[in-house]
Amino acid sequence: MVAVFPQKHLTDIAEWHRMGEAGIFPPESHLELIEGEILHMAPIGFNHAGHVNRLNSFLTLLTHGQAIPSVQNPVQLGDLSEPQPDFLLLRPEPSFYSSRHPDAADVILLVEVSDSTLRFDRQQKLRLYASHNIPEYWIVNLIDNCLEVYRQPQDGDYLDKSVLTKADSLNLAALPELQVSVASIL
Template sequence: MVAVFPQKHLTDIAEWHRMGEAGIFPPEARLELIEGEILHMAPIGFNHAGHVSRLTRYFFRLLDDTVLIRSQNPIQLGDLSEPEPDLVLVKPDAHDYTTRHPSASEVLLLVEVSDSTLRFDRAQKLRLYANHDIAEYWIVNLIDNCLEVYRQPQDGGYLDKSVLTKADNIALVALPEFQISVASIL
């Protein structure tokens, strides 16, 4: 007798979009497509939501029209992943991304705000973003009250990791002219 094991059904972005258009998932469902798997995301808590609003407001004040700010909107990473990071700075698009989602090559900065998802964001999301050459990935770590900065993606990880506190400032790799006060986002 041959052993038969259950197999996962992995989906791609085209099928994922068809499921959404067909109304398979309820509108209030918090789902992401990560490496072909449909994952249920944790509900957004007060602290998390407040920090996302703070980040968005901070970057809107700091940046001009040469950078688009997307908050909790999808980005397309290959054919199998469409995460919805908490905040992404992207290169402008002539149609404001009304005909497609930004791809990895258009991402200038990607930020996840983490409390209950910290382990997931440090492991699976970090690997995903590094594998797609996201040049700069930040985790606003609400557990340890710090900013984790990941740069120089290589082989599913990042060569450069810094942990910053409220006393620190940082310049973005893609936008070095802007100094970010860590205290302003924590």
């Protein structure tokens, strides 16, 4: 008798979209496609949601006309990943990305708000974003009440890593004239 082991079925973006169009997943499902795997994401709590709202309000006003804010919408990363980050700043595009999902080249800033997903955001998502050359990745760390900033992607990691507190401020790498007070988003 030959031993048979369970095998994962990895999917790609095209199959993922067909499943969505076919209504395979309930509308309230919070799913992401990460490196070919369909992952169930944690429910969004009120503290998490409030921080996403704060990011959206502050960064939308700060970048008005220089970037398109996107809240919990997909970004296509290669053929096997389509995460839905908590917040994105995207390069201006006349159709506001109504004819396609943005890809890595469109991203100015990608932000994950983390409490229960901190380890996943620091490991798997960090590698995913760095390997697709997302230029600036922030983790709003609700556990330690700080902002983790990752820049200069190279070989699946970020060369520049810093941890900022409410007393700090920073400039966006792609829009250096814009200064962000960390207290305004924490």
